[in-house]
Amino acid sequence: MSRDPLDGRLADLPRSVEPPSNLWPGIASAINEAPEPRWRRWAPAMVLAATALLVASVLSVRAPTPEPPPSWAHQMRDASAALEIAVHQRDDLSPEVVAEIERNLAVIDAAIADCEAALSDHPEDPRVRDALARAWHTRLHVLTNARDLHPFP
C-alpha cells in the first residue's frame, strides 16, 4: 500500500520549534505581578493550622482555670489585632474573599484556643508551645496576605 505523500511530509515536521525570542521574561513578569493563586496563598496556612490543632488536641487536658499564655503570645495577639484592623478597613475585597479569610481565621483561632488550653496543663511542653507559636504565626501570615492582597479583577 502506497504511503500518502502528505503523511510523508507531515512526518518531517518538527514537533518542537523554539520561539524566535525568549518568552520567559514576559511570563515571569506576569506571574510575579499577578496575585498568587488562591490555593497557594491559603494552603500553607491551612496545613499549619491543622498541625497546630492536631498537636493541641493530642495534648489538651482542659483545666478549669487556664494559665495565662506566654508574653510572646500577647505580642502576637497585639500584632494580629493591628493587622485585623487593617484588613477590615479594606473595602475592595470581594465578599467571597472576605468569607474565605474569615473561614481560615476561624480554623486558626480554634487551634489557638486548643493550644492555650493545653498549655495550661503542660506549660513547659515544647510541643504545645511550638504548636501555639505556629498557630499565631499562621494567623499573622493569613492576615498579612489579606492586607496585601490585590483585589481580583
Add this chain to the structure above:
Amino acid sequence: MSAGRPLDVPPDPDASLVAEAEQGDRSAFEALYRQHVGRVYALCARMAGDARLAEELTQRSFVRAWQRLDGFRGGNFAAWVRRIAVRVVLDERRSHLRRRQRVVLADVDGADPTSATPSARLDLERAIAELPPKARHVFVLAAVEGWTHREIAADLSITEGTSKAQLHRARALLQEVLS
C-alpha cells in the same frame, strides 16, 4: 494516544519540578517552561496560523498553567500544558482580539536534518496556516499532535463526526495546495 496505558508507566520526568513549582518555586516552573516551550510554541503557531501571535499565546499558556497548577492531577505534565495551550488558542480565536497576520514559521530548529528540505517544510507550514481555522485546529491536533477524534471532540466542543469531517477537508485542501 488511544492505546491503553501499560501497567509499568514510568513516572513523569517532570514530577519533581512540578512538585516544587506547586510550592511556589518559580525557578522550578522556569525549568518546566524551558523543557516544554518548543512543543507549546509549535502547537500555538500551527493552530493560530500566526507565528507572532503564537509567542503571546505561548506566554499566556504558561501563565495560565502556573495559575492552575493545583488542577494538575499528576500524569503527563507535557500533555497537560499543551491542552492548556489549545484552550488558550481557542479562547483567542473566539475573542477576536486582534487582526490575524499570517506569517509562516521562520524557525525550524529541532528538525531532523535527514528529512525533507527546509523549503518543503515551510511550504507545508504555510499551507497549514492557510487552512480555514476549524479545519486547521482539527488537522494540527489529529495529524501533528496525534490526538484521537474523541479527544479533539471533547476539547473543541464538536462531535467526533465533525472532527473527522474537518480532518478530511483539511487533508483534501492540503493535497490540492501542495500538489
